[in-house]
Amino acid sequence: MTGTADRVLVLGGGLAGVACARRLAEEDVAVTLVDRNDYHQFQPLLYQVASSQLPAVDVARPHRAIFREHDAVEVVTADVAEARLAERGLVLADGRTLSGSHVVVAAGARPNFFGIPGAAEHAFPLYSVADAERLRLHLQDLLRSPDEPGALDVVVVGGGPTGVETAGALAELMGVWDETGRVVRPGRITLVDRGDALLGEFSPKAHEYAARKLTEAGAEVRLGTGVAAVRPDRVELDDGGGIPARTVVWGGGELASSVARSAGPSPGRGGRLDVRADLGVDGYPGAYAVGDAANIPSGSGGGTWPQLGSVAQQSGKWAAENILRDLKGEPARPFRYKDKGIMAMIGRNAAVAEVGKRHHQVEGPVAFAAWLGVHMMLMSGVHSKTDAFVTWAWDYFDRDRTATIEASSAPQRIAWGDDEADRPHISLD
Ligand SMILES: Cc1cc2nc3c(=O)[nH]c(=O)nc-3n(C[C@H](O)[C@H](O)[C@H](O)COP(=O)(O)OP(=O)(O)OC[C@H]3O[C@@H](n4cnc5c(N)ncnc54)[C@H](O)[C@@H]3O)c2cc1C
Missing domain, CATH: 3.50.50.60 (FAD/NAD(P)-binding domain)
Structure with missing residues (x-):
């Protein structure tokens, strides 16, 4: 001891x-x-890993590298x-x-699978780098399988930021696979939520924006419908209907x-x-x-x-x-949170944010700039080269998607320039 x-x-x-x-x-x-894990994982970019837009190592940084300059910290894995x-x-x-x-x-x-039958067994959560990598490999596996109708169809459960961002990124990925001739028919992305709006915490204007952007990207949004069960090849809905899909992404709660x-x-x-x-x-x-x-x-x-x-x-x-x-023997002080707002990136050129004291709603590049500022600050605790992240992010937001999304296994990287010895040990077990 x-x-x-x-x-x-x-x-x-x-x-x-x-x-x-x-x-x-x-x-x-x-x-x-x-x-x-021997690494810190940056959850806000997990959906980028799942949708083949960033390699897993770019969103995981070894704790030993983070604390290299801090002898006072002992890291135990x-x-x-x-x-x-x-x-x-x-x-x-x-x-x-x-x-x-x-x-x-x-x-x-x-x-939180809320005890829904089959959800823990068959759905893909998105909480860790390993989760994101498992989902990416699963989709790549399906891509290699013969062109069965609907093989690439995906159901995303949950209309909060995780579900919306993931559905947007996957719809974009399917679009690229389609444009580059990698699939006969791209997978259909269906987002299901039992509530009556996407991004429930945001304002009604943002609800509409998210739904419009997802629909434009080719995804289908089904609100007012809960998931009753998840089977290996389909999702059963509480209205008695079902959606055939071999990939169910769980953004349903925590x-x-x-x-x-x-x-x-x-x-x-x-x-x-x-x-x-x-x-x-x-x-x-x-x-x-x-x-x-x-x-x-x-x-x-x-x-x-x-x-x-x-x-x-x-x-x-x-x-x-x-x-x-x-x-020092001094009394503790109550936590004072500096509200940075709420934001979601729904894909290339599509972002929504509510910032400022009154959570003023902004969309598009202005929202993206707010997203970038907050995420840069979050990353600064873990990486010293946040400028590399900014370059990657603007490129992601701005550029033609086919130029940057890799349908293969070599997506565009954030130029962290980290030492090879700093690579995290990502195990999918
Ligand atoms: C997909 C996704 C997207 C998100 N996007 C955004 C966003 O865009 N903006 C935003 O502000 N927030 C976002 N969030 C929320 C944000 O990431 C979290 O609020 C934040 O990461 C929580 O930090 P934390 O340190 O409390 O927990 P975590 O980052 O989850 O860290 C907990 C750590 O504890 C370790 N751990 C847990 N149990 C054990 C154990 N028994 N033994 C050893 N180690 C253990 C884990 O390995 C992990 O490293 C997102 C979350 C997710 C899941």
Whole structure:
């Protein structure tokens, strides 16, 4: 067992965990960051990997490379079987235990299949680099199979940002496969949601924009219809109908990582840990929860901040600040979120964003610029060369899609220029 004297255990090396560890390391506080992967994964670009527009290695950065300049951070690549908040400890799957002066749960989320029969077995979630790579390989496999009618048809479940962005990217991919003569008939993309609008969190203008852009890209949008079951070759709908498809992408909702559920306190909504305004877990001194693993009070009417990259990054950093205050014997401060707005990129030349205090709606290049600014900031915690990302992103947004989407296995890369030794170990097991 490692010592506890002023060592912070951070469970999870996503946006929240990395921001927390980095801030603590800047003040030379010893940190042990534990993640089951040896790399950080940038979720907002997973659909680009799934649709063959970016290689998986471009959205995964090894934790050791991120913390190369920070000797105070020890990275442990291991599955955490249990978090024991009362003891500020972590039990690893190999039986090792770690304990610290503080523990920060930044374990993120996993898909919520809502108990729908066959969904966990047959649908493709999009939460990790491995998920995205599995979906890409599955589609490439279908592309190689003989031209059976409908073999490439895809159903995307969920009309939130993940479902909309994925449906847009896949519709674009099918268009390119069609234009370049790789398929006799491109797959049909159908997005299904039981609600009555796409991008439910956005304004009605954005709902219409998303539906129009998806339809223009060749996708079909079916609202007011829920999924009753997922079979290997079809989706059954709750109105008694069905859609034949060998590929079902799950963008239907999320639950906190299972480790959050057994950490000690009764889990709150979405299986997440309820935290106080200062991000501490009530009744568990020295324990914090941040990012997608936490219900973080927004201060208005009992609401909580949404599961967004900027909330994760800011809450991770804020928890670090409160730990630093604690180490100096100062009182913790309530989390103050700087709202960066909400946005979705629906494909080349199509983006929608709601920004500013009143969530003013913008579309097209202006929305894309807002998307780029926020994503650059998110990436800056993990990469020093964010200019490479900006170049890639403008190129993606602007250029003729056939020129940049590779139907083969060599999509255009972000010029990270990383050392070969920094390559993540992406396993699909
Ligand atoms: C497809 C998709 C697209 C998105 N697009 C956007 C977007 O455009 N803009 C935006 O702001 N937000 C977006 N989000 C949301 C955003 O990515 C998340 O809110 C954010 O990444 C959460 O960060 P986190 O650090 O809390 O969790 P994560 O980034 O999920 O990190 C959690 C880490 O914990 C590790 N972990 C979990 N359990 C264990 C365990 N038991 N043992 C060891 N390690 C463990 C995981 O491996 C992971 O590295 C998107 C999310 C998804 C899924």
